[in-house]
Every structure is written in structure tokens, then in C-alpha cells.
Amino acid sequence: MSKTDSFVKFEKVDKSYDGEVLVVKDLNLDVAQGEFLTLLGPSGSGKTTTLMMLAGFEAPTNGEIYLDGDPISSIPPYKRGIGMVFQNYALFPHMTVNENLSFPLEVRKLNKSDIKDKIEKALSMVELEEFGNRMPLQLSGGQQQRVALARALVFEPRLILMDEPLGALDKKLREQMQYEIKHIHERIGITVVYVTHDQSEALTMSNRIAVFDDGVIQQISTPDILYEKPENAFVAQFIGENNQIKGKVQSINGNNCVVKTEAGEEIKALKVNINSVGDKTIISLRPERVEINPTNSNFENIFQAKIKELIYLGDHIRTRVEVCGDDQFVVKVPNTYKGAEFKEGVTVKLAWKATDSRALNSR
Amino acid sequence: MNQAAKAEILTTDGIPLKVSLRRAERINKFRAFALVLPLTLFIIITFVIPIIAMLTRSVDDKQINTVFPKTFELYKQWDRKELPTEEMYATMFGEIVNADKRAIGKASTRMNYSKSGWKSLIKKSKRKFKKIKEGPYKEQMIAVDKRWGEIGFWKALGEMADPITFGYFLNAVDLKYDSNKEIIRQPENRRIYNYTWYKTVKISVLVTLFCLILGYPIAYLLATLPLKYSNLLMIFVLLPFWTSLLVRTVSWIIILMKKGVFNSILVWAGIIADENRMQLIYNETGTLIAMTQILLPFMVLPLYAVMKTISPTYMRAALNLGAHPMHAFYRIYMPQTVPGISAGGLLVFVLAIGYFITPELVGGADGQLIGHWIAYHLKSTLNWGLCAALGTILLVVMLALYWVYNKVVGIENIKLG
CATH class of the missing domain: 3.40.50.300 (P-loop containing nucleotide triphosphate hydrolases)
Incomplete structure (x- = not known):
């Protein structure tokens, strides 16, 4: 050096x-x-x-x-x-x-x-x-x-x-x-x-x-x-907003892994900070990397979610949904014509890429 | 003016805003006034009026004019070169014989201040004049007491002809009127006040200085130590504060006297020989030591209060900017404690300059301050005019110092917390 x-x-x-x-x-x-x-x-x-x-x-x-x-x-x-x-x-x-x-x-x-x-x-x-x-x-x-x-x-x-x-x-x-x-x-x-x-x-x-x-x-x-x-x-949660889904590692394949949540869904994620199958893990996912009712099929993870709460923030609408057994899951929906359609209690589809969901150590 | 009238703002009901505001505020003003009324009355009755009444005695010379009004009328025409005329003797005679006994007693006390001997002369005359039935009075009066024939006694009356005198003030600075109302110095053996004034100021300045030197490091420690130590230290500072002043003063006598604790320890330790025990009490040294100890908390507390508010980051910043710790302390920390130094200094000085009990007990002959003479004349000689003059000078000196202080430092810089 x-x-x-x-x-x-x-x-x-x-x-x-x-x-x-x-x-x-x-x-x-x-x-x-x-x-x-x-x-x-x-x-x-x-x-x-x-x-x-x-x-x-x-x-x-x-x-x-x-x-x-x-x-x-x-x-x-x-x-x-x-x-x-x-x-x-x-x-x-x-x-x-x-x-x-x-x-x-x-x-x-x-x-x-x-x-x-x-x-x-x-x-x-x-x-x-x-x-x-x-x-x-x-x-x-x-x-x-x-x-x-x-x-x-x-x-x-x-x-x-x-x-x-x-x-x-x-x-x-x-x-x-x-x-x-x-x-x-x-x-x-x-x-x-x-x-x-x-x-x-x-x-x-x-x-x-x-x-x-x-x-x-x-x-x-x-x-x-x-x-x-x-x-x-800690870093994921301290910097920026962040969704965290708890689960256990089900399988590891190179840089990728599959995590099973407590509710039973299987999430495809990036292996970041986990060692072996069976470990407890937290999946970290940025709210802006989640798509609601996707129009194309480039996403490895697609789940049904129920809208719990909508908070109007001007440029975007902070949408809290229940997905994979987590009811604190937040999605940022841009305030466009599409965003205005969502109402509380409606069921929607959530989709995100495996590379955006990072399997981190559980503390 | 015209513009102001135009600009007057009205409320929505059409009443001028100022009137409306005054009306709304009236109840608050009344309440505030009612809250301070008892204290104001108390202070006026027990403090302001007595002090003013006392201070007026320093120039008041009416007493004697009420006893000898006619004599003083004639006195104004007298040439003061030879003994007065028969007419003046006769008037004086009449007024002595007819005077109220108490009033003439007071008057003769006053006359004695301008020339000693007047008091006994009047007393003797009042007793013996009863035998004199008719004039001419001049020779008969001189026969009763030959002092009636001395021109000096008559001249001394001239000083009292006016109802207002500055004689007491002159006395308070070792001056007096001569028989022609010229200002002269007191005879050498009666000059005591100037020296006492000088010593009062000197001791007050020294005590203030010692308090600052001793108090500053303590206050600094108090303000910077962790809480659990500083609380203990604070108790040590306050403990003497809660102890009776008399007890503390007497303790100093026990410690400092020739056969006392301090001298005995020095002798025991072999530092001084038994026959060389130091005289530390009943003199100026004793006054200085005892007053410094007693007034120390008045310096420490304002200093502490100010230092407590100075953030330690200032010192850190100064060090970070490259200043040696001593330099940083001198340039950055000390200037910020000036309000505390001035508050403490002024407080200690004011208390010291009028201090009485401690110097009275430990000062001996040499360590007395002006308060001693005020008390002496108040209680022993009953010369209240001189008391009042000394007190007035003390008050004026204080106010003058305060004024100078305000000009130099600014009173708003005083901080007690």
C-alpha cells in the first residue's frame, strides 16, 4: 500500500x-x-x-x-x-x-x-x-x-x-x-x-x-x-429504507440461494453473508426495487400481497403490504396514474429480482 | 404628528389599538403591582426612610438654632474681634435660663464638637444662672465661669450659625472649621480617619485579591471535576457558609493567637523558636486572614456559576488550533470568566469595605476598618452626625466604584449564574 x-x-x-x-x-x-x-x-x-x-x-x-x-x-x-x-x-x-x-x-x-x-x-x-x-x-x-x-x-x-x-x-x-x-x-x-x-x-x-x-x-x-x-x-437497515424478511436457507447454488420463510414461501436470493443450508437469515430488499403487478416477466420472485395501508407523500405513495408472512413490507409506488388505482385491502402481485434480495446474516 | 395620527390602527370594533391594548393589559399590570406592593412598602419603611433620615443627620445643624435663635440673630452682627456686647450676653443668659433641659443638653453636646468645654460650661451655667436676678449680665456670667470671658468660645459658635453644616464631613476626613469658618486640618493627634479610610480600602482590595487568587482554582476545579467529586468539594466550600460568622471568627482567634494552634505546630515542628512565636492576630494580618476566609465563598460561587457555563470544547478548539494549554487558558478561558471575576470581586469588595464584626474581634488596634469608628460614634460618643457623615462617604465611595465599574466593564457583564 x-x-x-x-x-x-x-x-x-x-x-x-x-x-x-x-x-x-x-x-x-x-x-x-x-x-x-x-x-x-x-x-x-x-x-x-x-x-x-x-x-x-x-x-x-x-x-x-x-x-x-x-x-x-x-x-x-x-x-x-x-x-x-x-x-x-x-x-x-x-x-x-x-x-x-x-x-x-x-x-x-x-x-x-x-x-x-x-x-x-x-x-x-x-x-x-x-x-x-x-x-x-x-x-x-x-x-x-x-x-x-x-x-x-x-x-x-x-x-x-x-x-x-x-x-x-x-x-x-x-x-x-x-x-x-x-x-x-x-x-x-x-x-x-x-x-x-x-x-x-x-x-x-x-x-x-x-x-x-x-x-x-x-x-x-x-x-x-x-x-x-x-x-x-445492520448496514442494510441503517442506510436507507429496507424490507427485511426472516427465513432459513434451504439450498445454496453458487452465488445464489433459496430461502424459505416462516410462512412457507420460497424466495430466490443472492448469497451474501450466509454459510450453510439451515442457517437463519434475513433477506434485505430495497422498497424501490419491488414492482407491483409487473408487466413483464423478468422477475424470479413473484408473490401475492395484500395492501394494508397507503400513506400519501406527494411524489410517491408509501404502500405497506403483507407478503410472505411479513406485514411491515413497504413498497414505494410513484404517484402516477397507475399508483392511484391501489386501495387498502386489495390483493396485488409483487415481483423482484433475485439479485436485489440479499440474504444476510441474522443477528 | 399628522402622519402618526393617520397611521393609528383601529381594532375591528373601531377602538384605537393602543387603547384596547392598554385596557387588556391593565389587569396584568395591576396584578404585578399588587404582588410587589408588600415588599416595596416593607423596604421603604424599614430601609429607605431610616437610611435617608440617618444620612440627613450628617449635614443637619438645626438643633442648636432652635435653642438659641435670638443669640444667633445678634451673632450675625458681631464683629468677632472683641467680646460680644452686653445685649448678646443678656440674650444668651435668657435663652439658657428658659431653655428646656433636654434640648439644651443636646445643643451643648453639639457645641462641644466645635470647641470642647462648651458642654460643661452650659451645664454649670444652667445650674448657677438661677442665682442671677438682674443685669448687667456680662460681668456676672464671667464671674460664674471665666470661660464666658474667652473670645474663643464665642467664636466657636459661628460654625453653628447655619442650619446646615459640612462640619461632620470635614471631621470624617480629618478636617475642621476654625473659628472663622475656614477649613483647616485637625491637630496632628486627632487625625485618625484618613488613615482608617486608607486602611479600609487597602484591606478590602487585598482581601478581594486574595479571594480571587484562592478562589479561582477552586472554582475551576468545581466546574470541571466529575459530578461525584465536585459535589463533595462544593460541600467543603459551602460548609463555612452555613457556620455562624461568630464561630468562625473566634476559631481564627484560637488558631492564630500566640499560644494558638498554628504557632504551636510551628514550634513543635522546630520551624520557629518558642520565644519567636508570631503575632498573627489582633493586628492587620489577623483581619486579612480571617476576612479572606470568611468572604471566600462570595468569590467562589459567582466564579463557579460562570465557569459552569463555559463549554470545554472552547479549550479543545484552542488546543486543536495549535495553542499551548497555558496560552489557551490565558487567551480563551480566562477572558470568558471575566463576568464571574467582576461579580465576585465587586461582591467581596462591597462586603469587605463595610465589614465590622470580624475586624472588631480579630483586628486589635491596628486592624480596624471604618465600620469600627461608625459603631464607636454610634454607641459611645453618640455623635450621630459624624456617624452619618462616615456612612454617607462609604455609600458614595461604593456608588462611585459601581459607576466606574459600569463604565469600564459594564454592569450587564455581571453574572451570578
Whole structure:
């Protein structure tokens, strides 16, 4: 592996706060130079702890972290040269925007004119040139967010960490900021490690996503593979909407298998994360990959289903049906002329491909 | 004006909106007023009125003018170069003989402040003048007591001719009127207040400083320790708060006196010799130590309240941006605690400058603050005018400090929680 492929490297890192519970277990992770990596997971999954260890605010209990090839566990945070955007921005409330931005430059003993240039550059990058003399509390949430970003970038760190930086913004602003951060990353090509619990945020921004649960990376991959090809039930369920049908493996044939549900139906599925015949399994199936009353016959799986509930969501109708003994099965029906025909209690045909139904491990 | 009238908004019923709003709010206003009424009355009756009444005594000089009104009329025409005329002696005589005994007693006390000797002279005269039946009075009065023939006593009356005097205020800063109503310094052996003022301010400043130095780290620990330790520490801070002030002060006497705990430990440990025991109490040192300990919670609590609200991420952010922990503390953490420092500092200073019981008990002769003299004149000499003048100065100094503070720091920056 070349040096740029593991610009940041976690090697066998464990972390425990109390000596009884491991918050992070045997973490091995490589971040390439210029990559935008997101650590995604529910709260308590160890993602923030991982970030804090990288920033230097927490020490690994075991293992080593390398930055650009050098071990950094014994380097204090103020000597690491890593920029960070905090959850509530942590802009110094008693300093103006300019003073906030000049702080990291002053402690690096840059001369006055260089400081001025760099501040101007950083502020223009986040389009806040006019706001240098404001106090942080005189800015809106979105503006504060941008100042925090500018402050983390102004001293040209090797690496930027972001700890749920958009959590305090409303939905619309959050989406706008997602694109802005993504564009800044693309423009200056800095390495970013980003922590969030919001899967859509992770999908929008990242080159790669590491899904954390219970202190362990469940799957690390590009957004599309993570969504289309989840490797276990947790990832399938955590990212995007997902139908899960329980059953037992009846037969395995190469990459394919047949799963028998509790109600007795046989579903043809892709063998992903099962070992042998007789294992319990969960079939994962995205709602948008299911067709109602199909017009062609390209589908390996076709079942009778009964519509239980219709929820109107504007662009599509969320249709809950009972199929294969599962009455929480959801299908997204586009709001077209065809979709309007369905009523509660009507029996329809559901069809999907074997490659879209993934047989995963049962937990 | 015209525009305003045009722009007046009406409700749907055609009543002007402002009138309607006022009507709707009236009941709320009335309720709010009724809620604070008892406390307001209580404060006015027990606090505002007595204080104003007391403070007016610092300039009030009417008492004597009600006892000797005619004498003072004549006094204005007197040239003050030689003894007064027979007419003035006669008037004085008449007013002493006819005066109410209590009133003249009070008046003579006042006269004694401008020249000592007046009180006994009046007392003696009141007793002996009964024997004098008719004039001329001048020689007979001098015969009763030869002080009636001293021009200095007559001149001293001039200071009291006006119903308002600043004599008490002058006294409070070691000045006085001479017999020509010129302001002069008190004789050397009577100058005590300026030195006491200086010491009061000095000790208050030192106590505030010590409280800050001792209290800041404690408050920081309190605010940053995990809850189970910080609760215990908080109890240690508050424990003295719940103990009687008197008990704490007396404990300091036991600890600090020459044969006390502290000295004995030092002797036992061989640090000082038995004959070199330190004088730590009944002087300024004792006042400083005891007051610092007693006022410490007033510094710790506001500091703690402010520090509690400072998120630890600020320090993290500063470290992350490359600042050494000491630098980060100085540039990022400390400025954010300024509201707490000012609140605690102002609180401790205000309490210290008027402190009485502790310096009284542990201060000895050297460690007394201005409160001591206020109490002394209130209880022992009954010179309430001087009491009021000292108190007024104290109040004005406080208000002035408050004003300066507001200009420099801004009162809205004070935070107690």
C-alpha cells in the first residue's frame, strides 16, 4: 500500500474509558490523501471517540494511529496540526470573526501581513468577506458554521476533522452546507474525516463511508456500494429504507440461494453473508426495487400481497403490504396514474429480482 | 404628528389599538403591582426612610438654632474681634435660663464638637444662672465661669450659625472649621480617619485579591471535576457558609493567637523558636486572614456559576488550533470568566469595605476598618452626625466604584449564574 493510500492509519486501536467496556474494538482503518471519509453510525457506536483519538483529545488504550506515516499517539493535540470543526462550532465568543481566524496563525507566530492575507482568503472561501468584525453571536447559525470551517482551514492543516458540524442547522441550510463543504473539499483537495449519524449527509458528501456499530466498523465502502450491496443486516437497515424478511436457507447454488420463510414461501436470493443450508437469515430488499403487478416477466420472485395501508407523500405513495408472512413490507409506488388505482385491502402481485434480495446474516 | 395620527390602527370594533391594548393589559399590570406592593412598602419603611433620615443627620445643624435663635440673630452682627456686647450676653443668659433641659443638653453636646468645654460650661451655667436676678449680665456670667470671658468660645459658635453644616464631613476626613469658618486640618493627634479610610480600602482590595487568587482554582476545579467529586468539594466550600460568622471568627482567634494552634505546630515542628512565636492576630494580618476566609465563598460561587457555563470544547478548539494549554487558558478561558471575576470581586469588595464584626474581634488596634469608628460614634460618643457623615462617604465611595465599574466593564457583564 502506498503512502498516499494510508495518509491516516489506525492500527489495531482499542479504546476503553473504564477498563470494562470497549468503546472501539480492534479498529483498522486507512484514509487516503485527499479523501473524504465519513464515520457513520448511531450514537454510542464509537465514531466520535475515533475522531477524538485522531484529534488527540483521547488516547488509544491500545494500538497506534499514524498520520502521514508517523505515529502520533504521543503528540499532544496542539502539535498535531489537524484542523477541526466542532459540533457547536466552538467559536470563541469574546473574539470577533477576524480574531477567531487569526488565533491559530498568531500562535504559529506568522507576521501580521501574512495573517491578514490568509484571513481574507479563508473568509472569501466561505463567502463571508464582510463579516470579519462581527462577533460570533451576531451571526446566524449557518454563518457561524462557515466561520468555524474557515477557522479550521485558515492555518492550512494536513487534515480536517468534522464532528457532526451540521447537526444544529435546520434541514434546508444543512443540505446547502453539505454541498458547500463538498465543493470546498473538491477545490482544495484536503483530506477530511467527517462524523455524522445522518445517513443522507454521509451519502451526499463522502468518497467512502465507514459504518460503525458497537465499536466496530460494519462495512467501509463507497456510498453506492454501501447502499446497493450492504454486507450485513445492520448496514442494510441503517442506510436507507429496507424490507427485511426472516427465513432459513434451504439450498445454496453458487452465488445464489433459496430461502424459505416462516410462512412457507420460497424466495430466490443472492448469497451474501450466509454459510450453510439451515442457517437463519434475513433477506434485505430495497422498497424501490419491488414492482407491483409487473408487466413483464423478468422477475424470479413473484408473490401475492395484500395492501394494508397507503400513506400519501406527494411524489410517491408509501404502500405497506403483507407478503410472505411479513406485514411491515413497504413498497414505494410513484404517484402516477397507475399508483392511484391501489386501495387498502386489495390483493396485488409483487415481483423482484433475485439479485436485489440479499440474504444476510441474522443477528 | 399628522402622519402618526393617520397611521393609528383601529381594532375591528373601531377602538384605537393602543387603547384596547392598554385596557387588556391593565389587569396584568395591576396584578404585578399588587404582588410587589408588600415588599416595596416593607423596604421603604424599614430601609429607605431610616437610611435617608440617618444620612440627613450628617449635614443637619438645626438643633442648636432652635435653642438659641435670638443669640444667633445678634451673632450675625458681631464683629468677632472683641467680646460680644452686653445685649448678646443678656440674650444668651435668657435663652439658657428658659431653655428646656433636654434640648439644651443636646445643643451643648453639639457645641462641644466645635470647641470642647462648651458642654460643661452650659451645664454649670444652667445650674448657677438661677442665682442671677438682674443685669448687667456680662460681668456676672464671667464671674460664674471665666470661660464666658474667652473670645474663643464665642467664636466657636459661628460654625453653628447655619442650619446646615459640612462640619461632620470635614471631621470624617480629618478636617475642621476654625473659628472663622475656614477649613483647616485637625491637630496632628486627632487625625485618625484618613488613615482608617486608607486602611479600609487597602484591606478590602487585598482581601478581594486574595479571594480571587484562592478562589479561582477552586472554582475551576468545581466546574470541571466529575459530578461525584465536585459535589463533595462544593460541600467543603459551602460548609463555612452555613457556620455562624461568630464561630468562625473566634476559631481564627484560637488558631492564630500566640499560644494558638498554628504557632504551636510551628514550634513543635522546630520551624520557629518558642520565644519567636508570631503575632498573627489582633493586628492587620489577623483581619486579612480571617476576612479572606470568611468572604471566600462570595468569590467562589459567582466564579463557579460562570465557569459552569463555559463549554470545554472552547479549550479543545484552542488546543486543536495549535495553542499551548497555558496560552489557551490565558487567551480563551480566562477572558470568558471575566463576568464571574467582576461579580465576585465587586461582591467581596462591597462586603469587605463595610465589614465590622470580624475586624472588631480579630483586628486589635491596628486592624480596624471604618465600620469600627461608625459603631464607636454610634454607641459611645453618640455623635450621630459624624456617624452619618462616615456612612454617607462609604455609600458614595461604593456608588462611585459601581459607576466606574459600569463604565469600564459594564454592569450587564455581571453574572451570578
